[in-house]
Amino acid sequence: MLLVGEPVLGEAEKLALAKVIDTNWVTMGEQVRAFELAFAAAQGAADAAAVNSCTAGLHLVLAALGIGPGDEVLVPSLSFVATANCAVYVGAAPVFVDIASFDEPLIALHDAELKIGPRVKAVILMHYAGFLADREAWHDFAERHRLLLIEDAAHAAGAEGAGLFGDAAVFSFYGNKNMTTAEGGMVLARDPDVLDRVKQMRSHGMTSNARQRLDARTASYDVTMLGWNYRLDELRAAVGLVQLASLPRWNERRRELVAVYRDALADRCPAVSVPFANDSRASAHHFLPAVLPAGIDRSAVMTQLRDRGVQTTVHYPPIHLLSLYREQNPAISLPQTEAFASRQLTLPLHPKLEHGDIEQVTAALAEALDAQAPK
Numbered sequence: 001m002l003l004v005g006e007p008v009l010g011e012a013e014k015l016a017l018a019k020v021i022d023t024n025w026v027t028m029g030e031q032v033r034a035f036e037l038a039f040a041a042a043q044g045a046a047d048a049a050a051v052n053s054c055t056a057g058l059h060l061v062l063a064a065l066g067i068g069p070g071d072e073v074l075v076p077s078l079s080f081v082a083t084a085n086c087a088v089y090v091g092a093a094p095v096f097v098d099i100a101s102f103d104e105p106l107i108a109l110h111d112a113e114l115k116i117g118p119r120v121k122a123v124i125l126m127h128y129a130g131f132l133a134d135r136e137a138w139h140d141f142a143e144r145h146r147l148l149l150i151e152d153a154a155h156a157a158g159a160e161g162a163g164l165f166g167d168a169a170v171f172s173f174y175g176n177k178n179m180t181t182a183e184g185g186m187v188l189a190r191d192p193d194v195l196d197r198v199k200q201m202r203s204h205g206m207t208s209n210a211r212q213r214l215d216a217r218t219a220s221y222d223v224t225m226l227g228w229n230y231r232l233d234e235l236r237a238a239v240g241l242v243q244l245a246s247l248p249r250w251n252e253r254r255r256e257l258v259a260v261y262r263d264a265l266a267d268r269c270p271a272v273s274v275p276f277a278n279d280s281r282a283s284a285h286h287f288l289p290a291v292l293p294a295g296i297d298r299s300a301v302m303t304q305l306r307d308r309g310v311q312t313t314v315h316y317p318p319i320h321l322l323s324l325y326r327e328q329n330p331a332i333s334l335p336q337t338e339a340f341a342s343r344q345l346t347l348p349l350h351p352k353l354e355h356g357d358i359e360q361v362t363a364a365l366a367e368a369l370d371a372q373a374p375k
């Protein structure tokens, strides 16, 4: 089966894990600190805070930036549900924004302008499929409306400029992301005080951690703010350090494979479009977001591809249509997001894929579409 995404894991990760086990110190130590500094440097930031998921990181960022009850947060509906849930965690409300277009399925500036109101405190951008939103335009938007600017950078690890747009950004190292620690995430923040608060909040709001107390030979700590247990451990951080070293090579491989896909699809499935055509913006190419022609029975295509050994998925069912959110706000309509999501199909893309695999995927897709062509 050709999977939509697959991690690259091997001997180097096993060795790194064995080394941590030999030290007998398994959480919040040298590996976590080294991983934070290495990841920050790779994205061009001074420092970072490792957490146990991107979702946890988003929660901490909103809490550390002081977003709370009564506030609203602009979010794209075309995203993973965590992008909206994090607002609810802090007592705020997500306000769903449409995408710009089928070719640019990122949160739309013009729709965001329409959804501005007195309660809106922040906007969360999500770099769909790894393609970065327009930094200057959003920076200007946030400044004009005095909003906090946050990136859900789950798809964008290794993309040049990701994580440096505004006030804070969070990356994901979940198993299907461009680099993985199995579970894990990383927070960047422009203001070092915000990053310090994130670090304190990830460990119960305590003023020192176990390692610091050991080093300082003191048993005492205070709790000066509400916190959670969102720490990353040494084992995952050690794997993260190994993965991070390969990330530029893997992202370059993804870029090459996307170019091969674009040619093969143009050739075999000319009615299928791939967003960000003729677009030179930075991207980590997290997945291959094809869009099927209107009127195609997508689930029949997915079944037929599955029978040919090709897994496909959909990115994403719009968040505002998920029961939890739809029941609260049944009247919301985001026409571009809904139309795009009904025709979108994600094809396999990961560094282990070969050109021949892309031939197989695109040939199977052409056949599946042909089967639905009027006779």
Ligand SMILES: *Cc1c(COP(=O)(O)O)cnc(C)c1O
Residues within 6 Å of the ligand: 052, 053, 054, 055, 056, 079, 080, 082, 083, 126, 152, 154, 155, 171, 172, 173, 174, 184, 185
């Ligand atoms: C994967 C993902 C997340 C959640 O990441 P976790 O590390 O699993 O919490 C959040 N937002 C987007 C857009 C994602 O793709």
